Amino acid sequence: MSHTGNETEIEGTRLQKAVERIAITPRAAAELVDGYRASFKAKAGRKPGSPEDRRRVADKVIARYSRLAAATGAVTAAPSVIPGVGTAVAVLAGGGADTAVALKLQIDMCMCLVEVYETDLSDEDKKHLAFVLALAGSVEQMASKGGKAAVMKIAEKLVYQYLTGPALVTIKQLFKRVSITFTQKATAKAVPAGVGVVFSSSTNYVLTTMVGKVAVAVLAKEVK
Template identity: 45%
Template sequence: MAAEENDDSKLLKFIQRWAILPEAAREIASKYRRQSESKFPKDEPARHQERVADKIITRYAKLSAMLGGATALVGVVPGLGTALATLGGGLADTAVSMKLQVDMVCCLAEAFGYDLNSQDARDLAFLIAAGGAIEKAGEQLGVKLASKAGVRLLREYLKGAALQAVKAFFRRIGIIFTRKAMEKALPFGVGVVIGGSANYALTHYIGAQAKEWFVLDREMSEAEPGEGQTA
């Protein structure tokens, strides 16, 4: 008999199934880019990228704060009730929150020039979102995510071990979830579990770390031709 799926496996499969589509992420990033270029036509491309990133982070932090209401949840995932029924309980809270954070990082990747039709770009978004959540929970990744060492670490994963790294990161989230659930202090939940303000803070933190990662990646790529974006 096959072993029952662990929470981390269920969580990852849920988010892989329901994460934002590349064209939807591109539409969001492009809309904010057009607004920035219209209002600040003389700005350098890098400044537009960072302004768009701020808009995306604010958008998703506010949406995350709204997730206590059933009405808001319906718009986050089509067929949400059926999808979440396979998860159940607190894990469903974690799944919806993590889906939003992955969606946010996907949009940020688009804003910084990554093509989400590339598996590398998609894997990168999952790694950054999960890594930020792990750090916010007080755990260590070995290096700070939003640092030059963090950029190099994720670049190395993308050279061949991205899928294993994604699974490992979500496994750690599953362990954190299980421990915190026992303590009745979930770090990733939504709504009544930790409240709108905590949802906002968590998502904003992950977004800020993701933005800093992409800025460093851009700067390092400019200083080290041939390195950086492969997507």
Template identity: 45%
Template sequence: MADEEKDEGSTLLKFIEKWAITPEDAKEISRKYRQQSESKYPNDSAAKHQERVSDKIIARYAKLSAMSGGATALTGIIPGLGTALAALGGGLADTAICMKLQVDMTCCLAEAFGYDLNRQDARELTFLIAAGGALEKAGEELGVKIASKAGVRLLRQYLKGAALQAVKAFFRRIGIVFTRKALERALPFGVGVFIGSSANYALTKYVGAQAKEWFIIDREMPEAGPDEAEAA
């Protein structure tokens, strides 16, 4: 059983690494919302624009997650989705799509706060924040709250050398926790769809809120590193 759960976590991570949003697409989404914000509120500070863009990004991905929870065969989320999901099977499929969307959302948020997703450390950071937020929402103890000064320091520390190992560990735990929770979806048609939609929406909103707060704290703490967001 333990080996099976470990394999699920590894499969989940590989799926998301393959299908996650590209840096270029994340930049385009963030840029579009930033232009809208600057056009409507030209006198606002950079920090205000970052936070307003973040809210737009979170709302976008929460809606997408609700759609994926109601119908995991949504072909618009991932090109070739049917083939990709066939390799995952059963309960892991919905977890994979929901986590993919949360990673995509966090990538867009990172772009909004000035991170360069072409850098490996920035990319790994988005995986850590998204996975950490999802585990927190599921009631899993991480030692510190992701959206806190301690959480910022922890993830910064990981980025100095242990980020990949931390990402693997986080997704191993997600593979265990969320595939078990997916059993709740195996209910009569209609009830299961409602649970999937509402649960995915709430989870993504939570992860988005924690990610936004993480980036705000990171922006305001000293020694934020070479990718520190523009000064407010």
């Protein structure tokens, strides 16, 4: 393996460790989702359980994390908004911390979405599924070119394919890919579909929303 390959491996591993330290737990995700379910139950007078009900809860989750992502366009302003940001900044410098915070929010969101659609899984399986959904959905959209609709369709199919592989190996490989792709995009100052500058407020919002929609399509078995 080349020296560059070694460096990439190390960066991917450091990023993975940092994100795993600050990501939400399945139990915390379940509590957040239960709050949304209770809110809908109170309004509708019934327990949410239909596909439409799950979609409403999922939309709330995506909206919440997209707003939080928009608030973290600059990591230095984020510690008071997002728990764990201080840890990311301490472990990783500069763009690495930006990437870790962006991924944390996408993983937290996907952890909640997994809770909406896959409540019977073990906590470990929920965690693995959330990590693959967030990492694969994000990196595929960052790496792809074309319009938003086309990028999302490609991402949905590729995320679904990632889920057929061994979880721990897939997650390690995805962190490596994320480290490479996000660094390249940050250097280029742009992401696909004319979204804008990497890790700006608007980019974080749009990318997180798209990752959430891809995750819902996969979890709701809507991928064609």
